[in-house]
Amino acid sequence: MTRVVLVTGGGTGIGRAVAARFVAEGARVVITGRRADRLEAAVGELAALGATGEGADEVRDAAGGQAGGRVMSVVCDAADPAQVAALAARVGALDVLVNAAGGLPEPRPAVTGTDRDGTGGAEGERLAGVRYQWESAMAQNVLTAVLTTAAFEHRLRPGASVISIGSIAAERRGGSYGAAKAALAAWNAFQSAALGPRGITCNVVAPGYIEATEFFRDGLTDERRALLIEETHDKRPGTPDDLARTVxxxxxxxxxxxxxxxxxxxxxxxTTR
Structure with missing residues (x-):
């Protein structure tokens, strides 16, 4: 039977590479994200890999959005409960769920004079920025996985797999992003125990430095890149395909x-022991 796979954050980077790996297998793949233009481009790119054949109409009818052969897209913010609920209702049963949506905390919108409450002064504004950063990190990297998995919990077929993308930042120097990824790993252990009796596995894949993604938002210096590579044993950067093969x-x-x-x-x- 052809597997149905959902990849959140599937329009770019690791998520797109994961989608490509399952498309090549012949699975029916749904990718989601917040940017319609990027998703549409990804569908075209993945379809060009040879992902054509029977089943495309069935996937399009089930989930809507842009379709190309066995892969199609749905615009969905995985941190928005209403959007995730609508996605689950449209997609239906799954064999594989890959929670790849995530990223660095988003910058706090500029605060105007009319937005200030006048009680905290400059220190209050600073702490409000800290709170915004941490809430953004948790929303992007934990709630996206938690909400999507909860929405599909009863739509996962027996023997299904739930795989979430973590980070090396959970182990060191991670700040709000690393703390969020550590929380993701703790949640994964809980979710594994809950779904295990149905034969459903739940795991986290935690990458180190991966090139050819949007993660650093063009903020990675040559010196920092060299240091990240030097920390590895094999003296090379990771690639999205390294992660896709593990998933x-x-x-x-x-x-x-x-x-x-x-x-x-x-x-x-x-390294671990």
């Missing part, structure tokens, strides 16, 4: 007894 394995028959785990894919930059 694909965790959704395979060979990984049915692997659940509740965080798998580090970082070239040895962070």
């Amino acid at each position: 694909f394995f965790l959704a395979s028959a060979g990984a049915r007894h692997i659940t509740g785990q965080t798998l580090h894919v970082n070239g040895g930059a962070h």
